[in-house]
Amino acid sequence: MNPPPAVTPAGAAAPAATPDSQAAHAARADHHAARRARGPDMGVRAELARAALVAAKDLRIEMRSLDNVPAMFFFALLVLVILSFGFDFSTAKFSDVGAGVLWVAFVFPAVLSFGHAFALERDGECLSGLRLTPADAGTLYLGKLAANIVFMLAMEAAILPLSAVLFGYDLAPVLAPLAFVIAVHSVGFCAVGTLFGAMTARTRRGDVLLPILLFSVSVPLMLAAVRTTSAVLNGGGLWDGLTKTWLVMTCLFDLVFTTAAWLSFQYLLEE
Amino acid sequence: MSLPGPARADRPGWLAAAQMLLPLIAGGMAIATLYGAFFYAAREKTMGDVQRIFYFHAPAGIMCFLAFFVTFLASIAYLRTRRRIWDIVGHSSVEAGMLLTSIVLLTGPFWARPVWGTWWTWEARLVWTLVLWMIYAGYLLLRRYTDDPDQQARFAAVMGIVGFLDVPIVYYSVHWWRGHHPLVLKVSGGGGLEPTMRIVFLGGIITYLFLYMALMALRVPLGRMEDDLRRLEASSRARARGRRDMARVT
Numbered sequence: 001m002n003p004p005p006a007v008t009p010a011g012a013a014a015p016a017a018t019p020d021s022q023a024a025h026a027a028r029a030d031h032h033a034a035r036r037a038r039g040p041d042m043g044v045r046a047e048l049a050r051a052a053l054v055a056a057k058d059l060r061i062e063m064r065s066l067d068n069v070p071a072m073f074f075f076a077l078l079v080l081v082i083l084s085f086g087f088d089f090s091t092a093k094f095s096d097v098g099a100g101v102l103w104v105a106f107v108f109p110a111v112l113s114f115g116h117a118f119a120l121e122r123d124g125e126c127l128s129g130l131r132l133t134p135a136d137a138g139t140l141y142l143g144k145l146a147a148n149i150v151f152m153l154a155m156e157a158a159i160l161p162l163s164a165v166l167f168g169y170d171l172a173p174v175l176a177p178l179a180f181v182i183a184v185h186s187v188g189f190c191a192v193g194t195l196f197g198a199m200t201a202r203t204r205r206g207d208v209l210l211p212i213l214l215f216s217v218s219v220p221l222m223l224a225a226v227r228t229t230s231a232v233l234n235g236g237g238l239w240d241g242l243t244k245t246w247l248v249m250t251c252l253f254d255l256v257f258t259t260a261a262w263l264s265f266q267y268l269l270e271e
Numbered sequence: 272m273s274l275p276g277p278a279r280a281d282r283p284g285w286l287a288a289a290q291m292l293l294p295l296i297a298g299g300m301a302i303a304t305l306y307g308a309f310f311y312a313a314r315e316k317t318m319g320d321v322q323r324i325f326y327f328h329a330p331a332g333i334m335c336f337l338a339f340f341v342t343f344l345a346s347i348a349y350l351r352t353r354r355r356i357w358d359i360v361g362h363s364s365v366e367a368g369m370l371l372t373s374i375v376l377l378t379g380p381f382w383a384r385p386v387w388g389t390w391w392t393w394e395a396r397l398v399w400t401l402v403l404w405m406i407y408a409g410y411l412l413l414r415r416y417t418d419d420p421d422q423q424a425r426f427a428a429v430m431g432i433v434g435f436l437d438v439p440i441v442y443y444s445v446h447w448w449r450g451h452h453p454l455v456l457k458v459s460g461g462g463g464l465e466p467t468m469r470i471v472f473l474g475g476i477i478t479y480l481f482l483y484m485a486l487m488a489l490r491v492p493l494g495r496m497e498d499d500l501r502r503l504e505a506s507s508r509a510r511a512r513g514r515r516d517m518a519r520v521t
Contacts, residue, residue, distance in 0.1 A: 219402045223445070223447075
Protein backbone atom coordinates (compact mmCIF):
# COMPACT_ATOMS: atom_id res chain seq x y z
CA MET A 1 0.00 0.00 0.00
CA ASN A 2 1.60 3.31 -1.09
CA PRO A 3 0.76 6.28 1.07
CA PRO A 4 -0.74 9.20 -0.88
CA PRO A 5 1.98 11.71 -1.84
CA ALA A 6 0.38 14.85 -0.46
CA VAL A 7 -3.07 16.22 0.08
CA THR A 8 -2.85 18.60 -2.88
CA PRO A 9 -5.47 18.81 -5.61
CA ALA A 10 -4.76 16.23 -8.28
CA GLY A 11 -4.26 18.73 -11.07
CA ALA A 12 -1.78 20.92 -9.18
CA ALA A 13 0.49 18.03 -8.24
CA ALA A 14 1.70 17.37 -11.79
CA PRO A 15 1.11 20.34 -14.10
CA ALA A 16 3.06 18.88 -17.03
CA ALA A 17 1.43 15.48 -16.94
CA THR A 18 -0.53 14.00 -19.82
CA PRO A 19 -4.31 13.88 -19.41
CA ASP A 20 -4.06 10.10 -19.04
CA SER A 21 -1.77 10.08 -16.03
CA GLN A 22 -3.68 13.03 -14.59
CA ALA A 23 -6.84 10.97 -14.61
CA ALA A 24 -4.99 8.06 -13.07
CA HIS A 25 -3.59 10.31 -10.39
CA ALA A 26 -6.99 11.80 -9.66
CA ALA A 27 -8.44 8.35 -9.39
CA ARG A 28 -5.68 7.34 -6.99
CA ALA A 29 -6.23 10.46 -4.88
CA ASP A 30 -9.96 9.70 -4.74
CA HIS A 31 -9.18 6.16 -3.71
CA HIS A 32 -6.95 7.31 -0.88
CA ALA A 33 -9.44 9.93 0.23
CA ALA A 34 -12.08 7.24 0.38
CA ARG A 35 -9.72 5.07 2.40
CA ARG A 36 -9.07 7.88 4.85
CA ALA A 37 -12.79 8.50 5.16
CA ARG A 38 -13.45 4.85 5.93
CA GLY A 39 -10.86 4.71 8.67
CA PRO A 40 -7.34 3.47 9.08
CA ASP A 41 -7.74 -0.15 8.04
CA MET A 42 -10.44 -2.56 7.01
CA GLY A 43 -8.48 -5.78 7.47
CA VAL A 44 -9.11 -8.74 9.71
CA ARG A 45 -6.59 -7.50 12.24
CA ALA A 46 -8.28 -4.14 12.51
CA GLU A 47 -11.65 -5.82 13.08
CA LEU A 48 -10.15 -8.04 15.77
CA ALA A 49 -8.61 -4.97 17.39
CA ARG A 50 -12.05 -3.36 17.42
CA ALA A 51 -13.57 -6.50 18.91
CA ALA A 52 -10.91 -6.31 21.62
CA LEU A 53 -11.91 -2.69 22.25
CA VAL A 54 -15.56 -3.67 22.68
CA ALA A 55 -14.55 -6.47 25.04
CA ALA A 56 -12.23 -4.14 26.96
CA LYS A 57 -15.07 -1.65 27.33
CA ASP A 58 -17.33 -4.31 28.84
CA LEU A 59 -14.57 -5.55 31.13
CA ARG A 60 -13.83 -2.00 32.27
CA ILE A 61 -17.52 -1.39 33.04
CA GLU A 62 -17.55 -4.61 35.04
CA MET A 63 -14.32 -3.74 36.90
CA ARG A 64 -15.78 -0.42 37.96
CA SER A 65 -19.37 -1.40 38.69
CA LEU A 66 -18.96 -5.06 39.77
CA ASP A 67 -22.56 -5.54 38.68
CA ASN A 68 -22.29 -8.91 37.04
CA VAL A 69 -19.65 -11.41 38.15
CA PRO A 70 -20.23 -11.14 41.93
CA ALA A 71 -23.96 -11.65 41.41
CA MET A 72 -23.25 -14.65 39.16
CA PHE A 73 -20.95 -16.05 41.81
CA PHE A 74 -23.52 -15.82 44.60
CA PHE A 75 -26.23 -17.26 42.40
CA ALA A 76 -23.98 -20.19 41.47
CA LEU A 77 -23.13 -20.74 45.12
CA LEU A 78 -26.82 -20.81 45.99
CA VAL A 79 -27.48 -23.34 43.25
CA LEU A 80 -24.74 -25.55 44.72
CA VAL A 81 -26.28 -25.26 48.17
CA ILE A 82 -29.79 -26.03 46.92
CA LEU A 83 -28.58 -29.00 44.89
CA SER A 84 -26.75 -30.33 47.94
CA PHE A 85 -30.18 -30.56 49.59
CA GLY A 86 -31.41 -32.50 46.58
CA PHE A 87 -28.62 -35.07 46.60
CA ASP A 88 -27.37 -36.71 49.74
CA PHE A 89 -23.62 -36.33 49.45
CA SER A 90 -22.95 -38.30 52.62
CA THR A 91 -23.80 -41.42 50.66
CA ALA A 92 -23.53 -40.42 46.99
CA LYS A 93 -20.10 -40.09 45.44
CA PHE A 94 -19.50 -36.62 44.03
CA SER A 95 -17.93 -37.99 40.87
CA ASP A 96 -21.25 -39.70 40.04
CA VAL A 97 -23.57 -36.69 40.21
CA GLY A 98 -21.01 -33.88 40.41
CA ALA A 99 -20.96 -33.12 36.69
CA GLY A 100 -24.66 -32.31 36.66
CA VAL A 101 -24.39 -30.27 39.85
CA LEU A 102 -21.48 -28.24 38.53
CA TRP A 103 -23.06 -27.50 35.16
CA VAL A 104 -26.41 -26.45 36.60
CA ALA A 105 -24.48 -24.09 38.84
CA PHE A 106 -22.50 -22.77 35.87
CA VAL A 107 -25.21 -22.24 33.26
CA PHE A 108 -28.03 -20.71 35.32
CA PRO A 109 -26.01 -17.66 36.43
CA ALA A 110 -24.48 -17.37 32.95
CA VAL A 111 -27.95 -16.89 31.44
CA LEU A 112 -28.45 -13.85 33.63
CA SER A 113 -25.11 -12.52 32.49
CA PHE A 114 -26.06 -12.76 28.79
CA GLY A 115 -29.23 -10.81 29.43
CA HIS A 116 -27.27 -8.21 31.37
CA ALA A 117 -24.70 -7.74 28.59
CA PHE A 118 -27.29 -6.27 26.24
CA ALA A 119 -29.51 -4.61 28.82
CA LEU A 120 -26.37 -2.55 29.39
CA GLU A 121 -26.30 -1.44 25.75
CA ARG A 122 -30.02 -0.81 25.54
CA ASP A 123 -30.04 1.70 28.38
CA GLY A 124 -29.22 5.16 27.11
CA GLU A 125 -29.19 3.98 23.48
CA CYS A 126 -25.60 2.74 23.81
CA LEU A 127 -26.23 0.24 21.04
CA SER A 128 -26.90 3.06 18.57
CA GLY A 129 -23.57 4.53 19.58
CA LEU A 130 -21.80 1.24 19.02
CA ARG A 131 -23.41 0.87 15.61
CA LEU A 132 -22.08 4.27 14.60
CA THR A 133 -18.50 3.09 15.12
CA PRO A 134 -16.65 1.65 12.10
CA ALA A 135 -16.88 -1.83 13.63
CA ASP A 136 -18.93 -4.47 11.78
CA ALA A 137 -21.92 -6.03 13.50
CA GLY A 138 -19.98 -9.30 13.53
CA THR A 139 -17.09 -7.53 15.26
CA LEU A 140 -19.43 -6.23 17.96
CA TYR A 141 -20.60 -9.79 18.43
CA LEU A 142 -17.06 -11.08 18.85
CA GLY A 143 -16.29 -8.38 21.38
CA LYS A 144 -19.43 -9.08 23.39
CA LEU A 145 -18.71 -12.81 23.17
CA ALA A 146 -15.17 -12.35 24.49
CA ALA A 147 -16.42 -10.33 27.47
CA ASN A 148 -19.13 -12.90 28.22
CA ILE A 149 -16.57 -15.72 28.09
CA VAL A 150 -14.32 -13.87 30.52
CA PHE A 151 -17.23 -13.31 32.93
CA MET A 152 -18.37 -16.91 32.79
CA LEU A 153 -14.85 -18.29 33.24
CA ALA A 154 -14.22 -15.92 36.14
CA MET A 155 -17.34 -17.17 37.89
CA GLU A 156 -16.39 -20.78 37.20
CA ALA A 157 -12.85 -20.23 38.45
CA ALA A 158 -14.27 -19.04 41.77
CA ILE A 159 -16.95 -21.73 42.05
CA LEU A 160 -14.83 -24.76 41.13
CA PRO A 161 -12.44 -24.72 44.14
CA LEU A 162 -15.36 -23.85 46.39
CA SER A 163 -17.27 -26.88 45.14
CA ALA A 164 -14.27 -29.06 46.02
CA VAL A 165 -14.41 -27.72 49.56
CA LEU A 166 -18.19 -28.01 49.89
CA PHE A 167 -18.52 -31.50 48.43
CA GLY A 168 -15.18 -32.83 49.63
CA TYR A 169 -13.72 -34.21 46.41
CA ASP A 170 -10.09 -34.11 45.37
CA LEU A 171 -9.74 -31.35 42.79
CA ALA A 172 -5.96 -31.19 42.35
CA PRO A 173 -5.41 -34.36 40.28
CA VAL A 174 -8.23 -33.60 37.84
CA LEU A 175 -7.83 -29.82 37.71
CA ALA A 176 -6.08 -29.49 34.33
CA PRO A 177 -8.43 -31.67 32.24
CA LEU A 178 -11.45 -30.36 34.16
CA ALA A 179 -10.49 -26.76 33.46
CA PHE A 180 -10.08 -27.58 29.79
CA VAL A 181 -13.46 -29.31 29.55
CA ILE A 182 -15.22 -26.47 31.37
CA ALA A 183 -13.59 -23.82 29.18
CA VAL A 184 -14.41 -25.53 25.86
CA HIS A 185 -18.07 -25.95 26.77
CA SER A 186 -18.38 -22.48 28.26
CA VAL A 187 -17.21 -20.97 24.98
CA GLY A 188 -20.00 -22.71 23.06
CA PHE A 189 -22.58 -21.77 25.65
CA CYS A 190 -21.47 -18.13 25.48
CA ALA A 191 -21.53 -18.21 21.66
CA VAL A 192 -25.22 -19.13 21.63
CA GLY A 193 -26.00 -17.05 24.71
CA THR A 194 -24.52 -13.85 23.30
CA LEU A 195 -26.57 -14.24 20.12
CA PHE A 196 -29.86 -14.89 21.94
CA GLY A 197 -29.01 -12.28 24.57
CA ALA A 198 -28.86 -9.62 21.86
CA MET A 199 -32.12 -10.90 20.40
CA THR A 200 -34.17 -11.17 23.57
CA ALA A 201 -32.95 -7.85 24.96
CA ARG A 202 -35.24 -6.26 22.37
CA THR A 203 -38.34 -8.37 22.94
CA ARG A 204 -41.00 -8.42 25.58
CA ARG A 205 -40.39 -10.99 28.33
CA GLY A 206 -36.78 -11.30 27.18
CA ASP A 207 -35.81 -12.61 30.60
CA VAL A 208 -38.03 -15.65 30.08
CA LEU A 209 -37.36 -16.05 26.38
CA LEU A 210 -33.58 -16.12 26.71
CA PRO A 211 -33.33 -19.32 28.80
CA ILE A 212 -36.01 -21.02 26.68
CA LEU A 213 -34.13 -20.39 23.42
CA LEU A 214 -30.69 -20.88 24.91
CA PHE A 215 -31.29 -24.14 26.74
CA SER A 216 -33.16 -25.81 23.92
CA VAL A 217 -30.46 -25.00 21.35
CA SER A 218 -27.58 -25.91 23.67
CA VAL A 219 -28.93 -29.37 24.54
CA PRO A 220 -26.08 -31.13 22.68
CA LEU A 221 -23.57 -28.91 24.42
CA MET A 222 -25.03 -29.71 27.82
CA LEU A 223 -24.97 -33.44 27.10
CA ALA A 224 -21.33 -33.20 26.06
CA ALA A 225 -20.46 -31.03 29.06
CA VAL A 226 -22.00 -33.39 31.59
CA ARG A 227 -20.59 -36.52 29.96
CA THR A 228 -17.02 -35.23 29.61
CA THR A 229 -16.99 -33.59 33.05
CA SER A 230 -18.22 -36.81 34.58
CA ALA A 231 -15.55 -38.81 32.73
CA VAL A 232 -12.83 -36.42 33.89
CA LEU A 233 -14.09 -36.40 37.50
CA ASN A 234 -13.86 -40.19 37.46
CA GLY A 235 -10.22 -39.97 36.46
CA GLY A 236 -10.65 -40.54 32.71
CA GLY A 237 -8.36 -38.92 30.17
CA LEU A 238 -9.45 -36.40 27.56
CA TRP A 239 -8.69 -38.74 24.67
CA ASP A 240 -10.37 -41.85 26.01
CA GLY A 241 -13.12 -43.41 23.92
CA LEU A 242 -16.31 -41.39 23.81
CA THR A 243 -14.82 -38.38 25.64
CA LYS A 244 -12.82 -37.61 22.52
CA THR A 245 -15.96 -37.84 20.37
CA TRP A 246 -17.79 -35.46 22.69
CA LEU A 247 -14.93 -32.97 22.64
CA VAL A 248 -14.77 -33.05 18.84
CA MET A 249 -18.54 -32.45 18.74
CA THR A 250 -18.21 -29.56 21.18
CA CYS A 251 -15.47 -27.94 19.10
CA LEU A 252 -17.71 -28.34 16.05
CA PHE A 253 -20.63 -26.82 17.97
CA ASP A 254 -18.45 -23.88 19.07
CA LEU A 255 -17.28 -23.33 15.51
CA VAL A 256 -20.68 -23.66 13.82
CA PHE A 257 -22.55 -21.41 16.23
CA THR A 258 -19.86 -18.77 16.58
CA THR A 259 -19.75 -18.50 12.79
CA ALA A 260 -23.53 -18.52 12.38
CA ALA A 261 -23.96 -15.88 15.07
CA TRP A 262 -21.10 -13.79 13.71
CA LEU A 263 -22.71 -13.79 10.25
CA SER A 264 -26.27 -13.18 11.41
CA PHE A 265 -25.56 -10.56 14.05
CA GLN A 266 -26.09 -7.72 11.56
CA TYR A 267 -29.74 -8.72 11.23
CA LEU A 268 -30.25 -8.39 14.97
CA LEU A 269 -28.83 -4.89 15.22
CA GLU A 270 -30.94 -3.27 12.50
CA GLU A 271 -33.47 -0.76 13.64
CA MET B 272 -49.56 5.28 -0.13
CA SER B 273 -50.87 2.36 -2.09
CA LEU B 274 -53.41 0.43 -0.17
CA PRO B 275 -53.96 -3.21 -0.93
CA GLY B 276 -57.45 -3.33 -2.36
CA PRO B 277 -59.90 -6.12 -1.80
CA ALA B 278 -57.33 -8.15 -3.74
CA ARG B 279 -56.90 -11.12 -1.40
CA ALA B 280 -60.61 -11.77 -1.17
CA ASP B 281 -60.66 -12.80 -4.81
CA ARG B 282 -57.72 -15.14 -4.74
CA PRO B 283 -56.17 -16.37 -7.95
CA GLY B 284 -57.89 -19.41 -9.35
CA TRP B 285 -55.03 -21.82 -8.77
CA LEU B 286 -54.90 -20.87 -5.10
CA ALA B 287 -58.64 -21.32 -4.63
CA ALA B 288 -58.33 -24.72 -6.28
CA ALA B 289 -55.36 -25.69 -4.12
CA GLN B 290 -57.15 -24.60 -0.96
CA MET B 291 -60.06 -26.80 -1.87
CA LEU B 292 -58.33 -29.82 -3.39
CA LEU B 293 -55.34 -30.29 -1.08
CA PRO B 294 -57.39 -30.78 2.11
CA LEU B 295 -59.72 -33.12 0.22
CA ILE B 296 -56.81 -35.23 -1.03
CA ALA B 297 -55.22 -35.22 2.44
CA GLY B 298 -58.52 -36.33 3.98
CA GLY B 299 -59.07 -39.01 1.36
CA MET B 300 -55.52 -40.31 1.77
CA ALA B 301 -55.96 -40.33 5.55
CA ILE B 302 -59.05 -42.53 5.24
CA ALA B 303 -57.28 -44.81 2.75
CA THR B 304 -54.23 -45.09 5.03
CA LEU B 305 -56.46 -45.83 8.02
CA TYR B 306 -58.12 -48.60 6.06
CA GLY B 307 -54.76 -49.89 4.88
CA ALA B 308 -53.28 -49.76 8.38
CA PHE B 309 -56.10 -51.79 9.90
CA PHE B 310 -57.19 -54.15 7.14
CA TYR B 311 -54.45 -54.41 4.53
CA ALA B 312 -51.05 -54.28 6.23
CA ALA B 313 -49.80 -57.53 7.72
CA ARG B 314 -50.01 -57.99 11.46
CA GLU B 315 -46.63 -57.43 13.09
CA LYS B 316 -45.31 -60.60 14.69
CA THR B 317 -44.11 -59.48 18.13
CA MET B 318 -45.88 -56.18 18.71
CA GLY B 319 -49.25 -57.16 17.29
CA ASP B 320 -51.94 -54.64 16.37
CA VAL B 321 -50.31 -51.91 18.45
CA GLN B 322 -47.68 -51.56 15.75
CA ARG B 323 -50.32 -50.22 13.33
CA ILE B 324 -49.96 -46.75 14.84
CA PHE B 325 -46.58 -46.77 13.12
CA TYR B 326 -48.24 -45.73 9.83
CA PHE B 327 -49.29 -42.45 11.40
CA HIS B 328 -46.38 -41.99 13.76
CA ALA B 329 -43.28 -42.38 11.60
CA PRO B 330 -44.46 -40.43 8.51
CA ALA B 331 -45.30 -37.44 10.73
CA GLY B 332 -41.74 -37.60 12.02
CA ILE B 333 -40.36 -37.50 8.49
CA MET B 334 -42.66 -34.65 7.45
CA CYS B 335 -41.89 -32.44 10.46
CA PHE B 336 -38.28 -32.56 9.37
CA LEU B 337 -39.35 -31.37 5.90
CA ALA B 338 -41.40 -28.55 7.44
CA PHE B 339 -38.45 -27.26 9.47
CA PHE B 340 -36.19 -27.54 6.45
CA VAL B 341 -38.63 -25.35 4.50
CA THR B 342 -38.44 -22.82 7.33
CA PHE B 343 -34.64 -22.94 7.18
CA LEU B 344 -34.68 -22.17 3.44
CA ALA B 345 -37.39 -19.52 3.80
CA SER B 346 -35.40 -17.85 6.60
CA ILE B 347 -32.31 -17.59 4.41
CA ALA B 348 -34.45 -16.30 1.53
CA TYR B 349 -36.03 -13.69 3.81
CA LEU B 350 -32.71 -12.33 5.07
CA ARG B 351 -31.42 -12.19 1.48
CA THR B 352 -34.45 -10.64 -0.25
CA ARG B 353 -36.45 -9.11 2.63
CA ARG B 354 -39.64 -10.12 0.91
CA ARG B 355 -42.52 -10.54 3.36
CA ILE B 356 -43.69 -13.75 1.72
CA TRP B 357 -40.60 -15.66 2.91
CA ASP B 358 -41.23 -14.65 6.49
CA ILE B 359 -44.83 -15.82 6.19
CA VAL B 360 -43.75 -19.11 4.62
CA GLY B 361 -41.19 -19.68 7.39
CA HIS B 362 -43.71 -18.94 10.11
CA SER B 363 -46.44 -21.09 8.53
CA SER B 364 -44.08 -23.98 8.04
CA VAL B 365 -43.01 -23.93 11.70
CA GLU B 366 -46.67 -24.00 12.75
CA ALA B 367 -47.34 -26.97 10.49
CA GLY B 368 -44.12 -28.63 11.66
CA MET B 369 -45.10 -28.14 15.29
CA LEU B 370 -48.40 -29.85 14.62
CA LEU B 371 -46.61 -32.81 13.01
CA THR B 372 -44.02 -33.00 15.80
CA SER B 373 -46.82 -32.93 18.35
CA ILE B 374 -48.49 -35.82 16.53
CA VAL B 375 -45.22 -37.76 16.75
CA LEU B 376 -44.85 -37.02 20.44
CA LEU B 377 -48.48 -37.90 21.21
CA THR B 378 -48.75 -41.09 19.15
CA GLY B 379 -45.38 -42.34 20.42
CA PRO B 380 -46.47 -43.09 23.98
CA PHE B 381 -49.51 -45.10 22.78
CA TRP B 382 -47.09 -47.35 21.00
CA ALA B 383 -44.44 -47.33 23.71
CA ARG B 384 -46.74 -48.16 26.61
CA PRO B 385 -47.79 -51.67 25.48
CA VAL B 386 -44.50 -52.48 23.73
CA TRP B 387 -41.90 -51.11 26.14
CA GLY B 388 -44.15 -51.02 29.22
CA THR B 389 -43.60 -47.29 29.71
CA TRP B 390 -45.11 -44.11 28.30
CA TRP B 391 -41.80 -42.39 27.92
CA THR B 392 -38.21 -43.47 27.89
CA TRP B 393 -35.09 -41.37 27.39
CA GLU B 394 -34.25 -43.10 24.18
CA ALA B 395 -32.29 -41.14 21.60
CA ARG B 396 -35.03 -40.60 19.02
CA LEU B 397 -37.58 -39.60 21.62
CA VAL B 398 -35.23 -37.05 23.15
CA TRP B 399 -34.34 -35.75 19.71
CA THR B 400 -37.99 -35.20 18.81
CA LEU B 401 -38.68 -33.53 22.12
CA VAL B 402 -35.73 -31.17 21.73
CA LEU B 403 -36.83 -30.38 18.18
CA TRP B 404 -40.29 -29.56 19.49
CA MET B 405 -38.83 -27.27 22.15
CA ILE B 406 -36.55 -25.42 19.74
CA TYR B 407 -39.47 -24.54 17.49
CA ALA B 408 -41.74 -23.76 20.43
CA GLY B 409 -39.01 -21.22 21.24
CA TYR B 410 -39.29 -19.92 17.66
CA LEU B 411 -43.03 -19.35 18.07
CA LEU B 412 -42.56 -17.72 21.49
CA LEU B 413 -39.88 -15.45 20.05
CA ARG B 414 -42.36 -14.27 17.41
CA ARG B 415 -45.06 -13.75 20.00
CA TYR B 416 -42.87 -11.59 22.22
CA THR B 417 -41.45 -9.40 19.43
CA ASP B 418 -43.73 -6.49 18.57
CA ASP B 419 -42.15 -4.71 15.64
CA PRO B 420 -43.05 -6.70 12.48
CA ASP B 421 -39.69 -6.22 10.74
CA GLN B 422 -37.75 -7.10 13.85
CA GLN B 423 -40.02 -10.09 14.36
CA ALA B 424 -39.27 -11.34 10.87
CA ARG B 425 -35.51 -10.86 11.22
CA PHE B 426 -35.28 -12.46 14.67
CA ALA B 427 -37.45 -15.37 13.57
CA ALA B 428 -35.31 -15.88 10.46
CA VAL B 429 -32.12 -16.03 12.54
CA MET B 430 -33.81 -18.48 14.91
CA GLY B 431 -35.06 -20.54 11.94
CA ILE B 432 -31.48 -20.87 10.70
CA VAL B 433 -29.75 -21.43 14.05
CA GLY B 434 -32.44 -23.87 15.18
CA PHE B 435 -32.11 -25.97 12.06
CA LEU B 436 -28.30 -26.02 12.25
CA ASP B 437 -28.78 -27.53 15.68
CA VAL B 438 -30.96 -30.40 14.45
CA PRO B 439 -28.19 -32.74 13.18
CA ILE B 440 -25.95 -31.92 16.16
CA VAL B 441 -28.75 -32.81 18.57
CA TYR B 442 -29.38 -35.99 16.60
CA TYR B 443 -25.82 -37.26 16.94
CA SER B 444 -25.38 -36.08 20.50
CA VAL B 445 -28.42 -37.94 21.83
CA HIS B 446 -27.29 -41.08 20.04
CA TRP B 447 -23.86 -40.94 21.69
CA TRP B 448 -25.49 -40.03 24.96
CA ARG B 449 -27.59 -43.19 24.92
CA GLY B 450 -24.72 -45.32 23.67
CA HIS B 451 -25.56 -47.99 21.14
CA HIS B 452 -29.18 -48.40 22.02
CA PRO B 453 -31.09 -50.58 19.55
CA LEU B 454 -33.29 -48.53 17.26
CA VAL B 455 -37.04 -48.86 17.54
CA LEU B 456 -37.36 -49.93 13.96
CA LYS B 457 -34.57 -50.06 11.49
CA VAL B 458 -36.32 -48.28 8.66
CA SER B 459 -34.26 -47.03 5.77
CA GLY B 460 -36.57 -45.95 2.97
CA GLY B 461 -39.02 -48.66 3.93
CA GLY B 462 -36.39 -51.22 2.92
CA GLY B 463 -36.79 -53.44 5.98
CA LEU B 464 -40.56 -53.59 5.76
CA GLU B 465 -42.85 -56.32 4.64
CA PRO B 466 -44.43 -55.36 1.21
CA THR B 467 -47.97 -54.62 2.44
CA MET B 468 -46.51 -52.63 5.31
CA ARG B 469 -44.34 -50.69 2.93
CA ILE B 470 -47.33 -49.67 0.82
CA VAL B 471 -49.30 -48.43 3.81
CA PHE B 472 -46.23 -46.65 5.15
CA LEU B 473 -45.84 -44.83 1.83
CA GLY B 474 -49.56 -44.02 2.02
CA GLY B 475 -48.91 -42.45 5.43
CA ILE B 476 -46.09 -40.35 4.02
CA ILE B 477 -48.27 -39.13 1.15
CA THR B 478 -51.10 -38.36 3.56
CA TYR B 479 -48.89 -36.16 5.68
CA LEU B 480 -47.29 -34.57 2.64
CA PHE B 481 -50.71 -33.48 1.41
CA LEU B 482 -51.74 -32.46 4.91
CA TYR B 483 -48.63 -30.28 5.09
CA MET B 484 -49.30 -28.75 1.68
CA ALA B 485 -52.96 -28.17 2.53
CA LEU B 486 -52.00 -26.40 5.75
CA MET B 487 -49.49 -24.25 3.91
CA ALA B 488 -52.00 -23.40 1.16
CA LEU B 489 -54.40 -22.17 3.84
CA ARG B 490 -51.93 -20.59 6.23
CA VAL B 491 -49.69 -18.61 3.88
CA PRO B 492 -52.57 -16.56 2.34
CA LEU B 493 -53.86 -16.03 5.87
CA GLY B 494 -50.46 -14.60 6.77
CA ARG B 495 -50.69 -12.22 3.82
CA MET B 496 -54.11 -11.10 4.99
CA GLU B 497 -52.72 -10.48 8.47
CA ASP B 498 -50.06 -8.33 6.85
CA ASP B 499 -52.67 -6.36 4.89
CA LEU B 500 -54.75 -5.86 8.00
CA ARG B 501 -51.73 -4.60 9.92
CA ARG B 502 -50.91 -2.15 7.12
CA LEU B 503 -54.51 -0.92 6.92
CA GLU B 504 -54.65 -0.38 10.66
CA ALA B 505 -51.39 1.53 10.61
CA SER B 506 -52.49 3.75 7.73
CA SER B 507 -55.90 4.48 9.24
CA ARG B 508 -54.21 5.39 12.50
CA ALA B 509 -51.87 7.69 10.60
CA ARG B 510 -54.80 9.30 8.77
CA ALA B 511 -56.73 9.80 12.01
CA ARG B 512 -53.66 11.45 13.48
CA GLY B 513 -53.39 13.67 10.39
CA ARG B 514 -57.02 14.78 10.74
CA ARG B 515 -56.47 15.59 14.41
CA ASP B 516 -53.43 17.67 13.56
CA MET B 517 -55.33 19.50 10.80
CA ALA B 518 -58.18 20.25 13.21
CA ARG B 519 -55.70 21.71 15.65
CA VAL B 520 -54.13 23.94 12.98
CA THR B 521 -57.40 25.36 11.62
